[in-house]
Amino acid sequence: MVTIRDVAKKSGVSVATVSRVLNANGYVHEDTRKKVMAAVAELKYSPNEVARSLYKKKSKLVGLLLPDITNPFFPQLARGVEDEMQKGGYRILFGNSDENAEKELDYLNTFIQNNVVGIISATNNKAKNNYKNLSIPVVFLDRTSSDYPSVYADGKEGGRIAAQEIVERGSKRITILKGPAHIQPAQDRFQGALEVLSQSNIDFHVMSTTSFAFEDAEKWAKELFATYPDTDGVLASNDIVATAVLHEALRLGKSIPKELQIIGFDDVPQSSLLFPSLSTIRQPAYEMGKEAAQLLVKIINQEKIQQQQVQLPVTFIDRNTTRKVDTNG
Amino acid sequence: MVTIRDVAKKSGVSVATVSRVLNANGYVHEDTRKKVMAAVAELKYSPNEVARSLYKKKSKLVGLLLPDITNPFFPQLARGVEDEMQKGGYRILFGNSDENAEKELDYLNTFIQNNVVGIISATNNKAKNNYKNLSIPVVFLDRTSSDYPSVYADGKEGGRIAAQEIVERGSKRITILKGPAHIQPAQDRFQGALEVLSQSNIDFHVMSTTSFAFEDAEKWAKELFATYPDTDGVLASNDIVATAVLHEALRLGKSIPKELQIIGFDDVPQSSLLFPSLSTIRQPAYEMGKEAAQLLVKIINQEKIQQQQVQLPVTFIDRNTTRKVDTNG
Structure with missing residues (x-):
């Protein structure tokens, strides 16, 4: 059984540093991080995150619910969420609801059962009751809501x-x-x-x-x-x-x-x-995903939130299926 | 604290039936399933899947690693995997590797730490060593491999x-x-x-x-x-x-x-x-995703596998950027 002490010894740093690297928690120099990860790989050290999540009553998973990833708008949203979450060491448990209320509830149950620390949802289910009973933070994405934190375009x-x-x-x-x-x-x-x-x-x-x-x-x-x-x-x-x-x-x-x-x-x-x-x-789909992730992480960390509703601007992209404006009147 | 017995009582079925519904394990009539799910929702019953996964040493999560979901080929693969996994009660832990070996290893570690029961990977990392040390089944998707089960098009x-x-x-x-x-x-x-x-x-x-x-x-x-x-x-x-x-x-x-x-x-x-x-x-991207999911589930369940390598056929789609064949020679 490889322990965290073995990893620390192998990489020539303290146990606290290894812990910081593994938890993506606090500053660690990039070179140190690489050394630790190399030792982790070489020794095949695998801290049991499930055991740890039970102990800490907190995991690093976040649930992401989208209507349908094959609509090309949503992969952009998903990448924005993932790239931002990745930075904070969070990982994505993912589902497509197909705008089907039963499927949505089913995924929400899965998220809760796997101890996600927060949920980002981009579905249109009117029965927001599904979300009312949750004890973890939820951010709506691509959806307006006056009751919940939400990120959307105008x-x-x-x-x-x-x-x-x-x-x-x-x-x-x-x-x-x-x-x-x-x-x-x-x-x-x-x-x-x-x-x-x-x-x-x-x-x-x-x-x-x-x-x-x-x-x-x-x-x-x-x-x-x-x-x-x-x-x-x-x-x-x-x-x-x-x-x-x-x-x-x-x-x-x-x-x-x-x-x-x-x-x-x-x-x-x-x-x-x-x-x-x-x-x-x-x-701005990618930015919307990032904003939603940032907002959720702040709420998870109980930081002060300036705005519960974040509205991003839309812009006209003037390409070739429209004529040029006649500036001569 | 709501127990499984409360759910059984409320929905008028046996504890075994509730268990079958919650584990998506064995036959349950659709009406019965709906009754049980309604009782689960009403009573807010939430079996702690994390505790259960520790006890059973087995969860219902599957890891899915793709290169990049914003390439429109991959959402089709992902939907095929998800739709098939959904049937068996499996859920998807998801990541994009961007064909970056470090990111790939990082996601594989996350998958293992969250006790996934199997992994589907569509990455191109030559260092297959990452996969050699895993004690859970892996299916490569959209990639040929002679060492691992794999599903790909010709x-x-x-x-x-x-x-x-x-x-x-x-x-x-x-x-x-x-x-x-x-x-x-x-x-x-x-x-x-x-x-x-x-x-x-x-x-x-x-x-x-x-x-x-x-x-x-x-x-x-x-x-x-x-x-x-x-x-x-x-x-x-x-x-x-x-x-x-x-x-x-x-x-x-x-x-x-x-x-x-x-x-x-x-x-x-x-x-x-x-x-x-x-x-x-x-x-056939969607079908490839489904095939990979079916193959992985069979391996997880230790069923007999006919073929480790599943090659799906490709077809020419004759639209309008090619001329019609001159049949007069």
């Missing part, structure tokens, strides 16, 4: 900006693709766009879509042009749907952005690789 | 098929974009393509690229056309790079697929949404 403002930009660039018959009704951020961006268009003199249609899935996006795009063949501006519910609309418009021989302008939402990495590249509203 | 055959298809469709000056040297599947597909082109009468170039990252893909695409402006067929190292090549070719005014054919690799979901939609070699 979706309503994003919707407003998208509508203003497409109007300013001359679209006259705009279609808003309204995202799924049960997904709050989709509704926020829709409400923002609606607010601006309602107050304008521009004709517009609203078309409801019920998912953000790749396999459905093509269907919405076909339906859009079948129903509103003369639309000359589309505010899409996210970049996946915008990509499908762009594809379908090109297939129909429409000239982009001359005859039709398109603005997406999210700015997922692939949007800049399209041709024409997609104009969109950028949500 | 990358070499994929490279061969891509080369055959582009030659058959008339490209005469082909460029192979060779992916990162340290990523084995990238080398496999390159070797397959090389084998076919070497034996043909076709001129071809090989251009090395050192990453699969979105932020680099555009750079390779520009370099490609700057170096080989008259190339009329590109075998890309993956779909991200293929997307960047397609975008750059359209920007340069090339007619696709008339003047230039492009074949990607992976078939990530966004590839079918491009315009023209991307012809590519499909790896």
